[in-house]
Amino acid sequence: xxxPGAAVGCSAKISDPTSAAACGLWQCQHSxxxxxxxxxxxxxxxxxYHLMLFGAAVLSGGMLIWPLFGRMFRTGKExxxxxxxxLINRRDxxxxxxxxxxxxxxxxxxxxxxxPEAQLAERLKELDRFKTRPIVVSCGSGGRSAxxxxxxxxxxxxxxxxxxxxxxxxxxxxxxxxK
Numbered sequence: 001x002x003x004p005g006a007a008v009g010c011s012a013k014i015s016d017p018t019s020a021a022a023c024g025l026w027q028c029q030h031s032x033x034x035x036x037x038x039x040x041x042x043x044x045x046x047x048x049y050h051l052m053l054f055g056a057a058v059l060s061g062g063m064l065i066w067p068l069f070g071r072m073f074r075t076g077k078e079x080x081x082x083x084x085x086x087l088i089n090r091r092d093x094x095x096x097x098x099x100x101x102x103x104x105x106x107x108x109x110x111x112x113x114x115x116p117e118a119q120l121a122e123r124l125k126e127l128d129r130f131k132t133r134p135i136v137v138s139c140g141s142g143g144r145s146a147x148x149x150x151x152x153x154x155x156x157x158x159x160x161x162x163x164x165x166x167x168x169x170x171x172x173x174x175x176x177x178x179k
Contacts, residue, residue: 078146078164081173084109084136087161093134096127098148099167107177109138109170117144124155131157138163138170 044051079087087093088111095112097104104114115123117139127135135157137145145162152160163170171177 077161079136079161080164081170081175084161084163085175087134087136091134093136094130095136095138096148098137098139098144103140105179107167107179110176110178112138117148120148120151127157134159134161136161136163139166141166141168
């Protein structure tokens with residue numbers, strides 16, 4: 001705790017006030033950035049709410065940036081619902097739905113093949129004849145399709161695409177579902 005009227009900031013003391021003029025504290029011998037950092041740390045320690053607010057700001061910022069980094073490290077290419085329709089119509093793409101059978105029954109892309117993610121490794125032989133055609137992998141929200149797409153690429157499928165946002169994005173784009 002500092003005495004009333006004392007400067008809050010750097011802990012180091014000097015006798016020459018002209019060298020400390022940059023940070024505004026007569027007692028400081030550190031660089032301007034070091035003084036500001038010490039002042040910021042003192043501010044956070046002053047009240048627990050300051051620290052909680054700073055932590056919440058860092059956490060929310062990280063949550064905003066996380067999807068950007070996640071996309072950079074994905075191996076497959078994500079496509080929108082409109083791009084999926086173009087792949088199906090122009091290049092005769094095969095659509096694989098990796099949701100469970102109960103989810104698939106609630107609605108799926110027309111002519112999609114249902115191979116649940118858990119069974120994909122065992123049922124790869126069914127897809128061997130499609131290695132040269134584009135493959136679009138879909139799921140509920142996009143997470144399972146990214147993992148399934150990575151598995152297909154490891155097995156030698158050259159053109160693997162995942163539906164960005166999954167069936168939810170497909171429905172949001174007002175695309176038809178087959179039941």
